[in-house]
Amino acid sequence: MELRCKVFLRYCTCFAVIGALLVWPAPVHSAVVVIGARPYLERVAKRVVEILEGRYISGNSLPIADYVAPIQLTDKGLSITGNVSFHSAFLAKIDSIEFDAQKFSEIFLNTEVTVQGALKWHGIGVVLDFAANLEEYNGTGTLYVTYNQFDFPLKVTKPFNSTEPTGSLQFMSIDNSNKIVTVGYPNNKYVQLISRAIMTNFDFRDYMIASFRNWNFQNLLKAVIDEVPFPEVCYNC
Structure with a gap:
């Protein structure tokens, strides 16, 4: 009799465990994701580039202050x-603009x-007129500075809890200063040294870069964000 009771209890325990497994929900590894986040940012970047190339790379849209x-x-x-x-500086050219997909990331808070x-x-080509007031030389001229690369983080x-996304696009850095090429006119020995100073003199370079940091793309980016719908946020994917 005792043996039958033990067998009966064992079967009851097995059925109870099986029943619990059938009723108990299986664990779900869910996460909040933005569906198609990378293609979305690529579309935003492409549209920004189209507008930059069409409107901004000319005139006074991207000013460079005197210093x-x-x-x-x-x-x-x-x-x-x-x-x-230095005065009357302006952006003369940009050979190309591309989206750096390797910098893509998503940050969830x-x-x-x-x-x-x-x-x-x-x-990137920048033209600057200058007036040199040196102990050894006084004169005016023009520098043509070509930068290899600018980096602009795009967010x-x-x-x-809002339907309105916001964005930012701002100058961050230049490529290695060894890749800066400067040509000066008139082509005399003093202007040649002034041209070299763009690479070796922090004041020469950093005062100019300060203007790059002040470039404002907020209106441009807002127009693009309004135009390109933000993708769906999935809360259980």
Whole structure:
């Protein structure tokens, strides 16, 4: 009798476990995702590039402020000391603009999600007129500076409780300074040293870059974000 009871209890236990497994929900590994986040940001980037190439790479849309930079440079027996005043600078060309897919990422916070990447500008040409006030030389001229690459982080942020995403596009950095090419006119030895200072003199370069950091793309980006719908956010995918 005792043996039969043990067998009966064992069967009851097995049925109870099986029943619990059938009723108990299986674990689901869910996550909040943005459906098609990368293609969305690529479409935003493509549209931004179209507008930049059509409207902004001309005129005064991307201004470069006037500035004065000190210079003290000696090489092979030639020295120049004084100040150089730069004015009437403008963006002359951009060879190409591309979306850097390798920089793509998604950042999820409790209240919002951000999709981000970067735009790379290649072959940027800047023209600057200058007036040199040096101990050894006084004169005016023009510099043509070609930068190899600019990096512009591109972000679009979507609050979970709002239908209106916001974005940012801002200059971050230039490529290695060794890839900067500068040509000066008139082509005399003093202007040649002034041209070299763009690569070696932080004041020369950083004052110019300060203008790049002030370029404002907010209106452009807002128009693109309004035009390209933000993809669906899935809360159980």
